[in-house]
Amino acid sequence: MEETNKQVPVTVLTGFLGAGKTTLLNRILTEQHGKKYAVIVNEFGEQGIDNDLVVDADEEVFEMNNGCICCTVRGDLIRILSGLMKRADKLDAIIVETTGLADPAPVAQTFFVDQDVADRTKLDAIVTVADAVHLSTQLTDHHEAEEQIAFADVVLLNKIDLVDEGGLEVVKERIKKINPFAKVINTTKCGVSLNEILNLDAFSLKRVLDVEPDFLTSDHDHEHDDDVTSLSFVSDTPLDMEKFQDWFSKLLQTKGQDILRTKGILDFTGESDRYVFQGVHMLMDASPMGKWPEGKERSSRLVFIGRNLESMNLKEGFENCKSA
Amino acid sequence: MKADTNQFPELDKTKFEQRGTEFKLGIPITNAVTVGNSIAVGFGDGTVRIFTSGESSEPIKAHKGIVLCMSKDGDNILTGGDDGRFLNISLDGKINEIGNFGTRWVDHVTANNGSLVCSSGNIVYLWSPNHKEPKLFEHNSTIGGIAFDAKGRRLAVSRYGGVTLWKKDYSNKWNSSELNWKGSHNKVIFSPDGKYLVTSMQENQLHFWRLKDKIDSAMSGYGAKIKSFAFVDDSKYLATSGAKEAVCWPFDGDGPVGREPICLPYVGNKLVTFVEPFPNENAILTGLSDGSVFLSEIEKASNTIIIRSFTEFEVSAIAVTKDCSHLLIGDMGGNILWTSIWDEEKK
Numbered sequence: 001m002e003e004t005n006k007q008v009p010v011t012v013l014t015g016f017l018g019a020g021k022t023t024l025l026n027r028i029l030t031e032q033h034g035k036k037y038a039v040i041v042n043e044f045g046e047q048g049i050d051n052d053l054v055v056d057a058d059e060e061v062f063e064m065n066n067g068c069i070c071c072t073v074r075g076d077l078i079r080i081l082s083g084l085m086k087r088a089d090k091l092d093a094i095i096v097e098t099t100g101l102a103d104p105a106p107v108a109q110t111f112f113v114d115q116d117v118a119d120r121t122k123l124d125a126i127v128t129v130a131d132a133v134h135l136s137t138q139l140t141d142h143h144e145a146e147e148q149i150a151f152a153d154v155v156l157l158n159k160i161d162l163v164d165e166g167g168l169e170v171v172k173e174r175i176k177k178i179n180p181f182a183k184v185i186n187t188t189k190c191g192v193s194l195n196e197i198l199n200l201d202a203f204s205l206k207r208v209l210d211v212e213p214d215f216l217t218s219d220h221d222h223e224h225d226d227d228v229t230s231l232s233f234v235s236d237t238p239l240d241m242e243k244f245q246d247w248f249s250k251l252l253q254t255k256g257q258d259i260l261r262t263k264g265i266l267d268f269t270g271e272s273d274r275y276v277f278q279g280v281h282m283l284m285d286a287s288p289m290g291k292w293p294e295g296k297e298r299s300s301r302l303v304f305i306g307r308n309l310e311s312m313n314l315k316e317g318f319e320n321c322k323s324a
Numbered sequence: 325m326k327a328d329t330n331q332f333p334e335l336d337k338t339k340f341e342q343r344g345t346e347f348k349l350g351i352p353i354t355n356a357v358t359v360g361n362s363i364a365v366g367f368g369d370g371t372v373r374i375f376t377s378g379e380s381s382e383p384i385k386a387h388k389g390i391v392l393c394m395s396k397d398g399d400n401i402l403t404g405g406d407d408g409r410f411l412n413i414s415l416d417g418k419i420n421e422i423g424n425f426g427t428r429w430v431d432h433v434t435a436n437n438g439s440l441v442c443s444s445g446n447i448v449y450l451w452s453p454n455h456k457e458p459k460l461f462e463h464n465s466t467i468g469g470i471a472f473d474a475k476g477r478r479l480a481v482s483r484y485g486g487v488t489l490w491k492k493d494y495s496n497k498w499n500s501s502e503l504n505w506k507g508s509h510n511k512v513i514f515s516p517d518g519k520y521l522v523t524s525m526q527e528n529q530l531h532f533w534r535l536k537d538k539i540d541s542a543m544s545g546y547g548a549k550i551k552s553f554a555f556v557d558d559s560k561y562l563a564t565s566g567a568k569e570a571v572c573w574p575f576d577g578d579g580p581v582g583r584e585p586i587c588l589p590y591v592g593n594k595l596v597t598f599v600e601p602f603p604n605e606n607a608i609l610t611g612l613s614d615g616s617v618f619l620s621e622i623e624k625a626s627n628t629i630i631i632r633s634f635t636e637f638e639v640s641a642i643a644v645t646k647d648c649s650h651l652l653i654g655d656m657g658g659n660i661l662w663t664s665i666w667d668e669e670k671k
Contacts, residue, residue: 056427065507065527075508086390088351088369
């Protein structure tokens with residue numbers, strides 16, 4: 001546990017150009033008095049960022065030379081985070097702003113792949129700022145916009161004063177279809193309480209326990225196969241650990257590029273502990289997470305967010321893992 | 325013994341700790357460089373201190389946040405920082421700013437015969453002696469490391485996808501050639517005999533090229549990233565960190581291909597985080613993740629002695645004075661040990 005305390009939380013801010021990332025950033029920096037933040041920026045735009053510690057980075061995506069094709073990391077983040085960890089004064093948090101067209105996966109994967117980064121920092125949450133007026137068009141035109149929603153733990157739906165109620169509902173529906181697990185917060189000018197976006201610990205396995213699958217989302221009416229959607233499954237029958245591991249590892253190996261995020265709580269036959277995992281593409285964190293709560297039904301819950309999920313026979317695969 | 329007290333228990337002190345001087349500064353140590361019989365140390369608060377005969381100079385306020393890198397330029401030191409400044413600092417603390425890159429960090433610095441080099445982002449800047457304006461060498465990605473060969477005619481620049489080798493021809497024009505290997509390359513060094521180029525990678529492995537015929541190969545099997553490696557005894561061995569043993573690859577004869585490295589084990593089973601060749605000997609100083617430091621003969625592992633016991637902080641710097649009489653050890657917890665190496669120096 002002591003190790004965890006030493007890890008500096010890193011919040012990733014994504015969102016298209018003009019959505020309000022800089023507004024949010026300046027809000028965080030001016031409101032949190034007495035805290036020391038480092039801000040890693042990529043777009044050195046017109047609007048200034050009001051902080052002593054601003055680091056200019058070049059969003060460099062590196063492929064790891066480990067035979068895993070979708071295993072990409074942000075090389076600049078490894079360099080900068082490793083450097084920041086040598087500072088004499090301790091940082092309360094690090095905020096990474098990504099460019100509008102960035103895929104969040106390499107950022108998240110950096111925290112799985114690089115040991116130094118993982119030892120000293122932890123990915124706290126991915127916060128996506130979305131422009132309520134333009135999000136629908138952006139989602140249609142740019143797959144990066146879909147990915148930013150798909151990876152988000154929090155979506156800050158900004159500029160809601162500029163759309164009518166009907167328009168707002170359409171945008172929210174669209175977000176929910178891609179990622180029903182993200183918390184959507186309506187704002188104008190990014191007016192949000194900071195405890196809703198900082199220190200969420202969204203990537204910790206403990207938080208996976210809060211995931212409630214949303215059964216309404218397994219619909220089939222999306223327009224292209226390229227659309228990001230989510231699917232979730234629940235089983236009250238315990239799973240066979242060997243069968244599950246076999247199916248799931250093959251699935252991630254072969255379809256990991258299309259599977260953006262996964263989360264799950266698993267009830268294995270003969271195991272008294274809950275098994276919890278969460279993953280980004282092919283990379284996964286998994287661990288037993290204590291006993292099942294007394295008096296509550298044990299059940300397995302599994303969530304996928306990705307593309308072409310329909311083609312992966314996920315339901316069948318999951319059903320086959322049930323203990324006979 | 326207690327690992328959580330940040331104290332060196334009196335009884336467990338090595339003879340080097342007993343006769344040496346300890347400084348508990350509490351500021352992470354990022355670099356140490358030998359300049360004659362002084363050792364310059366860079367810190368995680370942007371300061372530099374010069375240690376001479378067991379005394380520390382006043383901190384020199386060099387950079388705003390962190391001294392990211394250091395090198396030697398004759399009797400002076402070069403530093404690069406997270407404030408984007410590239411500095412030349414004399415031992416009496418005079419600072420001369422060579423370059424300033426604003427919000428872009430100066431990640432690497434080096435020098436050879438008065439030519440001063442730094443990298444910031446994907447560009448290497450080279451100031452030739454008596455030139456005010458630098459020459460720029462642009463690369464396709466952020467630079468992972470830079471190194472001159474002994475003569476200063478070749479400059480190796482590691483990057484994503486391999487190394488760019490710049491060579492100065494006799495009309496002083498620099499021409500580049502590429503040594504490619506998939507993946508991201510960090511620190512780069514030449515062997516002292518100039519025959520080999522070695523890089524550490526983002527993956528837990530090293531890569532080397534034999535320059536005469538460009539054959540290359542990986543050195544793998546490490547449990548952690550290799551942050552520190554150096555040639556020992558001219559170019560006979562390459563000593564490396566990144567495992568629980570100091571792994572020493574043979575580079576004499578035809579090089580390491582098909583040969584086994586010598587692995588030097590240490591008590592405590594901790595990760596080796598720093599290796600420093602002992603000058604003119606077939607021996608290395610090895611620093612571990614718990615702060616302990618050992619001196620080992622590579623070909624006779626039984627001749628290993630403990631220099632410093634643990635501090636609980638990773639060893640991040642070791643340097644030996646030019647006359648080989650004293651050494652300095654620094655760690656990420658800001659502890660420094662300055663000690664004489666030989667018994668007879670005991671006062």
